[in-house]
Amino acid sequence: MRIAQAGLFCSIKKDLEVLETLLLEAVKSDIPLVTEIGTHLVNSGGKRLRPALLLTAAHAGRSFSREHIMPLAAAVEMIHMASLVHDDVIDNSDTRRGTPTANAKWGNQVAILSGDYFFAQAFSLVANEHYGEDVSIRLAKLVSELSVGEIQQDALMFTAKHSISEYYERIEKKTANFLAICCELGGMVSGADEAVCKSLYDYGHFIGMAFQVTDDLLDITGDAKKLGKPAAGNDIRQGVVTLPVIRALETSPQHDELAAIITNRGMTDADVNRALEIVRSTDGVDFAKQKADEFLDNAKKALHADIPQDVRDTFIEAADYIGKRDF
Numbered sequence: 001m002r003i004a005q006a007g008l009f010c011s012i013k014k015d016l017e018v019l020e021t022l023l024l025e026a027v028k029s030d031i032p033l034v035t036e037i038g039t040h041l042v043n044s045g046g047k048r049l050r051p052a053l054l055l056t057a058a059h060a061g062r063s064f065s066r067e068h069i070m071p072l073a074a075a076v077e078m079i080h081m082a083s084l085v086h087d088d089v090i091d092n093s094d095t096r097r098g099t100p101t102a103n104a105k106w107g108n109q110v111a112i113l114s115g116d117y118f119f120a121q122a123f124s125l126v127a128n129e130h131y132g133e134d135v136s137i138r139l140a141k142l143v144s145e146l147s148v149g150e151i152q153q154d155a156l157m158f159t160a161k162h163s164i165s166e167y168y169e170r171i172e173k174k175t176a177n178f179l180a181i182c183c184e185l186g187g188m189v190s191g192a193d194e195a196v197c198k199s200l201y202d203y204g205h206f207i208g209m210a211f212q213v214t215d216d217l218l219d220i221t222g223d224a225k226k227l228g229k230p231a232a233g234n235d236i237r238q239g240v241v242t243l244p245v246i247r248a249l250e251t252s253p254q255h256d257e258l259a260a261i262i263t264n265r266g267m268t269d270a271d272v273n274r275a276l277e278i279v280r281s282t283d284g285v286d287f288a289k290q291k292a293d294e295f296l297d298n299a300k301k302a303l304h305a306d307i308p309q310d311v312r313d314t315f316i317e318a319a320d321y322i323g324k325r326d327f
Contacts, residue, residue, distance in 0.1 A: 008052070008321055011314050015055045015066060015073070016048060022074045026121050037102060037114045041081055045097030049211075051077045053179060053318070054186040057200045060311045061190025069189055071129045075122040076182050079139070082118035083146050085111055090150070091238060119143070131189055142181050149173030157239035160259035162246045168209070175215075176208030199304035203315060206299035211322050213292040216242035218325075220279055233272040236262055243291065244284035245275075254278045296323050 009016065020042075027038025051073035058069045087093075088101040089108050095101060103111035126136060152170050156162065183204030187197040219235045219242065235242050241249075241262060249255055261267055261275045279285070296319045303312050 008317055009056060009314060011310055012052065012055045012059070015070070016052060018066065018070055019048065019051055019055070019073055019077070022070055023077060026074055026078060026125060027118070029117075034114070034117060037106060037110070038118070040099075040105070041085065041102060041114070041118075044099040046077070046081070048077060049318075050080050050178060050182045053204060054182040056311055056314050056318075057183045057186025057192075057204075058190040060187050060196055060200065060307045061192040063191040065190070068129065069186070071125040072131060072135070072185060072189060075125045075139070076178075076185075078118045078122035078125075079143060079146075080178070082115040082122070085115035085118065087150070089115075090154075135185060135189065138181050138185060142178060145173040145177050153240060156241065158263050158265050159239075159241070160249060160263050162241050162249070164243065164246060167241075167243055167246055171209060171212040171216075172205075175212040176205045179208035179211065180204035193306065196304045196306055199302055199307065202302035203299045206295045206302060207319055207322055210292040210295035210299065210319070213243055213288055213295065214322060214325060217244060217285060217288050217292070220244050220276060220285060233276045236275050237267065237272050239265065243288040244279050247284035247287045248279040248282040251284075252278055252282045254281075293323060296320075 023042045024039060027035065027042055029035050029038070054073050054076055055069065058064050084096065085102050088096060089103045089111050092103075093101050094104045101111070102114050106114075123136075123139070126139060149170055149172075152173070156166075156170075180201045181204070184197050184201035187200045192200070216235065219232060222232060236245065239262065245258070245262065248258060252258060258275055258278045261271045264271065267275075299319050300316055303315060307315075
């Protein structure tokens with residue numbers, strides 16, 4: 001579901017409509033198959049949270065221009081989409097947001113190359129608009145850290161020794177830094193003061209941390225139909241240990257049983273259900289929810305006094321949405 005459909009970001013409704021058109025234009029190719037794949041991916045859903053944050057932040061600047069900012073908004077969404085295409089290949093996922101993945105429809109090789117195409121198109125949009133070296137450096141660092149975060153996660157799959165600090169470092173690279181950079185770049189490109197840009201970065205970082213913790217919580221508690229993903233426990237099934245599970249490993253009397261399940265690459269559905277049962281019997285869910293709420297509270301506090309009230313209100317609504325979302 002698009003975030004606009006959830007009643008959010010109404011103040012940038014026109015911006016988001018223009019974004020959809022630009023995304024479809026950006027994936028077009030002289031090769032019909034490439035256009036078909038790109039169109040499928042653009043139309044297959046996505047909250048558009050990253051470009052929405054960037055566009056909202058841009059309205060905090062002194063010189064907002066929709067024409068100037070829009071290629072950057074499209075670029076960050078295409079970078080996100082490219083990373084998801086690659087994730088789906090790694091995870092061997094058949095569906096995302098309730099629709100077939102690129103790898104399910106066209107195979108792994110085509111999917112990987114399509115993700116590469118999206119990355120290239122994203123940086124082409126940025127280069128053509130001449131945003132400057134600072135923007136390009138931040139985006140390059142972003143893609144680098146996305147990759148490092150996935151490498152770190154892969155190295156820790158099907159292991160039981162995790163710390164909360166390691167988990168935070170991983171989700172910072174996977175999610176929080178992306179949202180932080182989106183908010184910061186929106187302000188930078190639209191001429192916001194340095195202090196405001198720093199504030200926007202901090203806000204994005206905190207809601208990014210909360211977003212990923214909440215996403216991981218939904219894998220323990222969520223409804224598969226709403227999520228558009230496989231049934232609960234998919235992270236456990238794939239060997240990914242998240243905050244509720246880490247907390248359960250620290251506190252559960254069934255620690256050894258849970259550790260044996262999550263380190264077993266051949267775990268059955270019954271094993272996954274038992275692991276979920278153990279996690280849910282602890283305070284792991286409540287603990288993670290509390291941490292997400294703390295991040296969201298810090299996000300609201302980070303907003304600079306010079307940010308216009310309508311922009312501030314939108315950011316606060318976005319934070320509240322992240323805390324309450326169930327998909």
